[in-house]
Amino acid sequence: MNGSRSALSRAITLIESFRPDHQDTAHRILDNCLQHRHDTLRIGITGSPGTGKSTLIEAIGLEILDNPANKLAILTIDPSSKRSGGSILGDKARMEKLSGRKDVFIRPSPSSGHLGGTSPKTHEAILLCEAAGYNIIIVETVGVGQSETSIESMVDYILLLILPGSGDELQGIKRGIMEIADGIAITKTDEASKKSVFHSKASCESALKLLPKKHPAWDPQVIPSSSISGEGIKEVLDSILQFAAFLHGNNLFEENRKKQLNQLFRSQVDLQLKQAFYNHPEISSSFAAIAAKVEEKNFSPLSGAKKLVEKVIRSPR
Amino acid sequence: MNGSRSALSRAITLIESFRPDHQDTAHRILDNCLQHRHDTLRIGITGSPGTGKSTLIEAIGLEILDNPANKLAILTIDPSSKRSGGSILGDKARMEKLSGRKDVFIRPSPSSGHLGGTSPKTHEAILLCEAAGYNIIIVETVGVGQSETSIESMVDYILLLILPGSGDELQGIKRGIMEIADGIAITKTDEASKKSVFHSKASCESALKLLPKKHPAWDPQVIPSSSISGEGIKEVLDSILQFAAFLHGNNLFEENRKKQLNQLFRSQVDLQLKQAFYNHPEISSSFAAIAAKVEEKNFSPLSGAKKLVEKVIRSPR
Numbered sequence: 001m002n003g004s005r006s007a008l009s010r011a012i013t014l015i016e017s018f019r020p021d022h023q024d025t026a027h028r029i030l031d032n033c034l035q036h037r038h039d040t041l042r043i044g045i046t047g048s049p050g051t052g053k054s055t056l057i058e059a060i061g062l063e064i065l066d067n068p069a070n071k072l073a074i075l076t077i078d079p080s081s082k083r084s085g086g087s088i089l090g091d092k093a094r095m096e097k098l099s100g101r102k103d104v105f106i107r108p109s110p111s112s113g114h115l116g117g118t119s120p121k122t123h124e125a126i127l128l129c130e131a132a133g134y135n136i137i138i139v140e141t142v143g144v145g146q147s148e149t150s151i152e153s154m155v156d157y158i159l160l161l162i163l164p165g166s167g168d169e170l171q172g173i174k175r176g177i178m179e180i181a182d183g184i185a186i187t188k189t190d191e192a193s194k195k196s197v198f199h200s201k202a203s204c205e206s207a208l209k210l211l212p213k214k215h216p217a218w219d220p221q222v223i224p225s226s227s228i229s230g231e232g233i234k235e236v237l238d239s240i241l242q243f244a245a246f247l248h249g250n251n252l253f254e255e256n257r258k259k260q261l262n263q264l265f266r267s268q269v270d271l272q273l274k275q276a277f278y279n280h281p282e283i284s285s286s287f288a289a290i291a292a293k294v295e296e297k298n299f300s301p302l303s304g305a306k307k308l309v310e311k312v313i314r315s316p317r
Numbered sequence: 318m319n320g321s322r323s324a325l326s327r328a329i330t331l332i333e334s335f336r337p338d339h340q341d342t343a344h345r346i347l348d349n350c351l352q353h354r355h356d357t358l359r360i361g362i363t364g365s366p367g368t369g370k371s372t373l374i375e376a377i378g379l380e381i382l383d384n385p386a387n388k389l390a391i392l393t394i395d396p397s398s399k400r401s402g403g404s405i406l407g408d409k410a411r412m413e414k415l416s417g418r419k420d421v422f423i424r425p426s427p428s429s430g431h432l433g434g435t436s437p438k439t440h441e442a443i444l445l446c447e448a449a450g451y452n453i454i455i456v457e458t459v460g461v462g463q464s465e466t467s468i469e470s471m472v473d474y475i476l477l478l479i480l481p482g483s484g485d486e487l488q489g490i491k492r493g494i495m496e497i498a499d500g501i502a503i504t505k506t507d508e509a510s511k512k513s514v515f516h517s518k519a520s521c522e523s524a525l526k527l528l529p530k531k532h533p534a535w536d537p538q539v540i541p542s543s544s545i546s547g548e549g550i551k552e553v554l555d556s557i558l559q560f561a562a563f564l565h566g567n568n569l570f571e572e573n574r575k576k577q578l579n580q581l582f583r584s585q586v587d588l589q590l591k592q593a594f595y596n597h598p599e600i601s602s603s604f605a606a607i608a609a610k611v612e613e614k615n616f617s618p619l620s621g622a623k624k625l626v627e628k629v630i631r632s633p634r
Contacts, residue, residue: 265607
């Protein structure tokens with residue numbers, strides 16, 4: 001809370017760890033952080049690999065930092081993870097105009113087992129960044145991830161990036177991400193023809209009309225943008241700030257945050273229940289044998305499951 | 318196993334029950350049924366409300382029963398359930414040419430909490446129908462449902478119904494059902510213009526080309542059909558039987574069934590673990606209070622979850 005970046009880094013490492021003693025320390029740190037939060041804005045940025053997430057984050061980030069009151073934390077997809085679809089360049093080559101600045105904290109988010117999506121741990125990392133004084137948090141994701149730990153459950157605004165002429169509109173609809181987007185940026189317009197940018201914008205706008213509305217009183221904007229030429233960057237940020245003002249003005253901001261905290265709690269209960277169960281020595285020692293008997297039809301999947309569960313759930317007093 | 322329909326009905330009712338004593342009996346019945354299965358074919362039929370699932374099932378059902386060796390079980394969506402999107406007509410008005418026949422067993426599937434989708438209980442109902450001597454099982458669903466208990470995990474073939482000119486292609490892509498379809502029927506061609514049928518067929522075929530293939534060596538067919546005029550009905554059934562032969566010929570049939578049994582086991586473990594946890598008196602009595610403390614930021618979601626889980630998981634010996 002005194003602004004030490006290395007303390008923040010170490011705290012996030014503890015959060016990400018699967019070691020029980022690390023988790024205990026992480027729990028204690030988070031418990032002590034929660035009361036110290038201040039007004040923050042959390043922005044989720046999602047899009048298929050190659051849509052230019054890193055460069056757009058850098059361009060918007062520089063725009064954000066034009067206001068000296070802002071401190072920016074960025075939770076990125078770890079580019080070292082092959083399956084995440086992240087950049088093949090090293091971390092240093094990404095966002096080079098931002099990394100090294102004192103008002104910016106960049107951290108590859110844990111992608112293990114989440115394929116470049118978000119996990120409950122990402123939500124916890126956000127809480128830690130906020131406690132460390134960062135008032136704007138950008139979370140990068142490729143949008144996959146289990147529904148209960150979706151990007152939607154941890155940020156205030158979701159920006160979807162669409163590469164013109166790529167069929168990304170279809171991908172966005174397929175993954176359900178277009179329904180939860182609060183705004184769409186058509187990216188890399190400097191590399192695309194005007195016609196293809198126009199076509200992508202029109203497809204997005206008609207898809208948004210077909211899909212159910214996320215907020216009855218908010219129409220997501222579709223903004224052509226380029227991190228190279230600077231086209232649309234200011235407009236994208238303005239639209240985000242406008243949306244935040246809209247949420248605050250309708251008392252939806254705090255309500256939404258409370259709901260998200262409750263969701264995090266519920267997903268933590270399910271997660272810790274599963275962890276405690278599957279890491280339990282009685283389960284690890286008998287799971288495979290019971291599964292084999294089920295496959296050989298010695299007993300039903302129901303009976304097999306019951307035998308396992310009864311091994312570790314304490315009988316009611 | 319002596320063919321009593323009422324015994325089969327009662328067994329499915331026990332499977333569907335949430336009462337622990339009923340579940341115990343259901344477990345015992347299933348345990349004794351599993352060894353008695355014979356060669357069967359399970360067909361999943363899915364599509365948005367209004368695509369004509371019931372009438373197509375009836376038309377295909379009559380075609381199936383032209384072979385006197387066949388006995389047909391149909392697990393339908395309960396039309397009394399408002400949210401399932403089932404027909405508003407009563408059960409008797411649906412499939413009237415099939416109901417009453419001795420070689421057909423029709424049962425509304427349990428839709429409670431699954432919004433007309435499938436649940437692990439649907440899988441168990443299939444196993445019971447097979448033990449009772451039904452060799453072809455049709456499962457109707459609107460395709461929603463949790464991923465781990467998807468229709469894909471319990472049938473051999475999935476037929477997707479698309480109403481021409483309805484935008485169902487988009488819905489199919491959105492819900493991920495087009496990727497798992499082994500065939501598509503464009504329905505109610507008697508009510509649609511030739512142009513709109515042609516257009517729907519072409520959209521489906523181009524979507525199938527864009528999406529990843531389910532089986533490298535099988536191209537799903539798109540067949541225009543009408544349960545009124547009879548167009549395409551025989552072709553749809555032929556395509557299903559061809560696919561089953563394809564699976565058998567490549568040793569994929571039994572492999573797939575074994576995998577499905579394993580999946581059912583795993584989803585049963587997770588389900589029964591959650592049930593045992595959330596129904597535990599220590600959890601029901603303290604969940605709300607802990608959730609409230611988390612929302613008030615008295616402690617973190619992680620610590621709150623830990624407090625709950627520790628109440629019921631037995632310590633390792």
